[in-house]
Amino acid sequence: SQQGEEDPQALSIQEGENATMNCSYKTSINNLQWYRQNSGRGLVHLILIRSNEREKHSGRLRVTLDTSKKSSSLLITASRAADTASYFCATDSGANSKLTFGKGITLSVRP
Amino acid sequence: DAGITQSPRYKITETGRQVTLMCHQTWSHSYMFWYRQDLGHGLRLIYYSAAADITDKGEVPDGYVVSRSKTENFPLTLESATRSQTSVYFCASKAGHTEAFFGQGTRLTVV
Numbered sequence: 545s546q547q548g549e550e551d552p553q554a555l556s557i558q559e560g561e562n563a564t565m566n567c568s569y570k571t572s573i574n575n576l577q578w579y580r581q582n583s584g585r586g587l588v589h590l591i592l593i594r595s596n597e598r599e600k601h602s603g604r605l606r607v608t609l610d611t612s613k614k615s616s617s618l619l620i621t622a623s624r625a626a627d628t629a630s631y632f633c634a635t636d637s638g639a640n641s642k643l644t645f646g647k648g649i650t651l652s653v654r655p
Numbered sequence: 656d657a658g659i660t661q662s663p664r665y666k667i668t669e670t671g672r673q674v675t676l677m678c679h680q681t682w683s684h685s686y687m688f689w690y691r692q693d694l695g696h697g698l699r700l701i702y703y704s705a706a707a708d709i710t711d712k713g714e715v716p717d718g719y720v721v722s723r724s725k726t727e728n729f730p731l732t733l734e735s736a737t738r739s740q741t742s743v744y745f746c747a748s749k750a751g752h753t754e755a756f757f758g759q760g761t762r763l764t765v766v
Contacts, residue, residue: 574752575752577754577755585759585760586745586757586758586759586760587698587745587747587755587757588757589754589755589756592753592754594752632697632698634755636752640686640703640705640709640711641686641705641749641751641752642700642703642711642713643686643688643700643703643747643749643755644700644713644714645690645697645698645699645700646697647695647696647697648697648698
């Protein structure tokens with residue numbers, strides 16, 4: 545089964561609003577990562593948070609990690625129409641750095 | 656050109672045929688991965704490799720074979736293609752417990 549599970553599956557918001565996406569996972573991790581995928585394209589890395597970190601920021605992105613609950617959230621502030629894409633969380637686990645993904649969240653930002 | 660490239664980008668093959676998808680990266684990253692992406696399933700890990708001559712099964716390895724004789728190449732072979740293997744295949748690489756870089760994908764159709 546897949547390691548990460550994102551929630552919600554789909555999210556539709558108005559431009560300028562904040563978008564919050566959640567991810568839960570099952571086993572211990574080295575780090576957790578978020579990726580973005582535009583339709584028909586490859587995945588692009590957004591942000592990485594290590595297992596000993598609780599919060600990280602990058603531009604309009606804020607990610608939190610709660611290892612006791614095995615969960616993470618990604619906040620995109622002041623969303624733009626260009627943020628419309630699919631977003632995936634991925635967990636890096638084990639000595640061999642296995643990277644597994646969830647099913648993804650489809651974000652639609654209405655202009 | 657530096658980066659990670661997959662070939663071919665598109666492939667149509669017949670049921671029962673053997674087909675090999677190629678993946679090449681120029682960074683000498685230790686870790687390489689193969690995923691398949693299907694609607695409703697997100698990205699599922701097929702095989703991964705921590706170094707040359709070291710490979711491990713992912714979530715959905717049945718029907719696939721990999722090899723890694725050189726650090727920069729990680730070919731994925733479908734020994735006898737089935738219609739259920741129609742999918743978009745992504746290769747990725749990373750240096751360690753770090754971000755992964757993805758190829759543009761191979762769209763495979765088995766008829």
